[in-house]
Amino acid sequence: MGMRIGQGFDSHAFKPGVPLVIGGLKIEHTEGLAGHSDGDVLLHAITDALLGAVSAGDIGTFFPPSDPRWKGADSSVFLETALEEVATAGYRIVNIDTVLVLMRPKIVPIAGEMRQRVADLLGVKPGDVGIKAKTPEGLNQDGVAVAYATVLLES
Amino acid sequence: MGMRIGQGFDSHAFKPGVPLVIGGLKIEHTEGLAGHSDGDVLLHAITDALLGAVSAGDIGTFFPPSDPRWKGADSSVFLETALEEVATAGYRIVNIDTVLVLMRPKIVPIAGEMRQRVADLLGVKPGDVGIKAKTPEGLNQDGVAVAYATVLLES
Amino acid sequence: MGMRIGQGFDSHAFKPGVPLVIGGLKIEHTEGLAGHSDGDVLLHAITDALLGAVSAGDIGTFFPPSDPRWKGADSSVFLETALEEVATAGYRIVNIDTVLVLMRPKIVPIAGEMRQRVADLLGVKPGDVGIKAKTPEGLNQDGVAVAYATVLLES
Ligand SMILES: [Mg+2]
Ligand SMILES: [Mg+2]
Ligand SMILES: [Mg+2]
Numbered sequence: 344m345g346m347r348i349g350q351g352f353d354s355h356a357f358k359p360g361v362p363l364v365i366g367g368l369k370i371e372h373t374e375g376l377a378g379h380s381d382g383d384v385l386l387h388a389i390t391d392a393l394l395g396a397v398s399a400g401d402i403g404t405f406f407p408p409s410d411p412r413w414k415g416a417d418s419s420v421f422l423e424t425a426l427e428e429v430a431t432a433g434y435r436i437v438n439i440d441t442v443l444v445l446m447r448p449k450i451v452p453i454a455g456e457m458r459q460r461v462a463d464l465l466g467v468k469p470g471d472v473g474i475k476a477k478t479p480e481g482l483n484q485d486g487v488a489v490a491y492a493t494v495l496l497e498s
Numbered sequence: 499m500g501m502r503i504g505q506g507f508d509s510h511a512f513k514p515g516v517p518l519v520i521g522g523l524k525i526e527h528t529e530g531l532a533g534h535s536d537g538d539v540l541l542h543a544i545t546d547a548l549l550g551a552v553s554a555g556d557i558g559t560f561f562p563p564s565d566p567r568w569k570g571a572d573s574s575v576f577l578e579t580a581l582e583e584v585a586t587a588g589y590r591i592v593n594i595d596t597v598l599v600l601m602r603p604k605i606v607p608i609a610g611e612m613r614q615r616v617a618d619l620l621g622v623k624p625g626d627v628g629i630k631a632k633t634p635e636g637l638n639q640d641g642v643a644v645a646y647a648t649v650l651l652e653s
Numbered sequence: 654m655g656m657r658i659g660q661g662f663d664s665h666a667f668k669p670g671v672p673l674v675i676g677g678l679k680i681e682h683t684e685g686l687a688g689h690s691d692g693d694v695l696l697h698a699i700t701d702a703l704l705g706a707v708s709a710g711d712i713g714t715f716f717p718p719s720d721p722r723w724k725g726a727d728s729s730v731f732l733e734t735a736l737e738e739v740a741t742a743g744y745r746i747v748n749i750d751t752v753l754v755l756m757r758p759k760i761v762p763i764a765g766e767m768r769q770r771v772a773d774l775l776g777v778k779p780g781d782v783g784i785k786a787k788t789p790e791g792l793n794q795d796g797v798a799v800a801y802a803t804v805l806l807e808s
Contacts, residue, residue, distance in 0.1 A: 345747070346501065346656065346747060346805060346807075347747065347748050347805065348503065348658065348747070348748060348749075348750060348803055348804070348805040349750045349783060349803075350505075350660075350750050350751075350752060350801060350803040351752065351785070352752045352754060352787055352801060353787060353790075354754075354787070354789060354790045354791055354792050355790050355791060356790055356791030357791075377790070377791075378790070391752065391785050391787075392750075394783070394785070395750035395751070395752070395783030395785050396748070396750060396783065397783075398748070398750075398768070398779070398780045398781065398782060398783045400761075400764065400785070401761075401764075401784075401785035401786060401787075402785075403761050403786065403787075404761055404764070407761075437500070437501060437502065437503070438502050438503060438551070438553070439503075440503060440504045440505050440547075440550035440551060440553075441505075441550070442505060442506065442507045442546065442550070444507060444509075451555075451556075451558050451559055451562075454555065454556075454559070458553070469553070470553045471553065472553060473504060473549070473550030473551065473552075473553045474556075475506070475546050475549070475550050475555070475556035475557075476556060476558065477507055477508060477509070477546075477556075477558075479509060480508075480509045480510050480511055480532070480533070480642070481509055481510060481511030481512075481532075481639065481641060481642035482509055482639060482642060482644075483638070483639070483793070484791065484792060484793070486791060487790070487791035487792060489792075491505060491507060493503055493504075493505040493648065493803065494503070495501060495502065495503040497501075501656065503658065505660075592655070592656060592657065592658070593657050593658060593706070593708070594658075595658060595659045595660050595702075595705035595706060595708075596660075596705070597660060597661065597662045597701065597705070599662060599664075606710075606711075606713050606714055606717075609710065609711075609714070613708070624708070625708045626708065627708060628659060628704070628705030628706065628707075628708045629711075630661070630701050630704070630705050630710070630711035630712075631711060631713065632662055632663060632664070632701075632711075632713075634664060635663075635664045635665050635666055635687070635688070635797070636664055636665060636666030636667075636687075636794065636796060636797035637664055637794060637797060637799075638793070638794070646660060646662060648658055648659075648660040648803065649658070650656060650657065650658040652656075
């Protein structure tokens with residue numbers, strides 16, 4: 344049995360007039376995340392963690408932001424590709440942990456639902472997904488959502 | 499044997515007139531870290547890494563900052579809860595690594611003592627704890643302490 | 654068999670008139686990274702991840718920026734020391750994953766070459782190194798390069 348580790352990072356600025364989607368979950372909020380795709384900062388970080396764990400490039404290698412095909416794209420499409428790369432390399436997910444850093448909305452009330460949604464998209468149990476959140480204390484980035492993801496794979 | 503990975507992030511702004519506590523260590527310094535509890539940015543990141551590794555929520559799930567009980571709280575209480583969650587899930591710590599990003603005070607001279615203190619609080623050997631520090635070059639966050647933690651568990 | 658996890662973080666500001674070196678690769682660009690050494694933000698993060706995984710201090714413990722010996726130093730020297738610490742502790746690299754957060758230059762076109770260079774410096778296969786990049790959306794840090802590294806070791 345072999346194991347592999349991967350990590351991902353992403354950030355997107357909040358922007359009025361667009362829907363907010365985090366972890367594949369549509370969230371009722373006054374603003375959404377700017378981005379060429381649906382701006383799902385959490386799925387992007389997870390996608391990159393999976394790709395990095397099997398040394399398969401990054402989200403920008405597969406889905407260049409310059410490509411009009413990915414305008415407004417559902418980010419679960421990106422995740423699907425990363426899962427295929429992981430499977431092709433002969434690995435499967437042991438567990439994944441994440442942190443969202445954002446001023447609002449509050450994540451605690453929706454963390455359970457987000458965990459279930461991310462687990463469904465990854466094809467793992469909710470107990471193998473960690474969803475955590477922090478406010479960006481002192482960082483002067485209240486208008487941004489940042490996501491970190493780390494993943495452990497085994498063959 | 500099963501393994502799990504977890505990660506944590508935290509930030510707190512420096513503030514005059516409060517004691518500085520990092521990694522459970524009282525540090526002689528002109529400022530401390532603002533926060534509802536004692537502001538121990540490192541123990542908060544470690545607590546979240548442990549909780550995330552066993553998919554047990556985050557520090558805010560267990561200890562809402564709105565709850566007056568945790569005002570000025572010793573953050574080792576938060577860590578204790580995370581360790582119980584890890585034990586209940588049937589896991590133990592293999593090793594933990596951390597990074598502090600802060601302009602001052604210098605961490606190198608106290609890193610050994612901090613490592614011992616964190617190891618004691620976690621119930622592991624000092625050799626299973628990494629304490630590292632960086633200054634926030636170019637990031638315009640000299641008045642803030644940021645902490646990252648990553649943890650490997652086994653059953 | 655035992656496993657260990659480590660993580661590293663680094664940041665350096667861009668500065669005109671110095672060569673740009675990332676991941677041991679000299680990159681054609683209008684600016685380089687400020688720093689006492691060659692400013693190689695990626696090798697510094699990897700060096701710290703390796704040192705942290707075996708609880709051997711950090712880059713600043715071994716190479717204080719105050720020491721004139723390391724002025725303009727090739728950062729592969731730092732990495733060499735970390736690899737020695739890992740070997741002495743009885744471990745070897747399973748895989749390593751990294752993220753660069755920087756506005757420019759574009760990393761995708763040079764990611765393959767950078768992966769090969771980092772793998773050579775680490776003495777591992779390119780397939781055991783992940784190189785990923787993001788632009789710092791909304792973070793107001795376009796003049797800075799940030800690097801994250803995570804490493805999995807086994808004995
Ligand atoms: Mg993104
Ligand atoms: Mg905190
Ligand atoms: Mg550096």
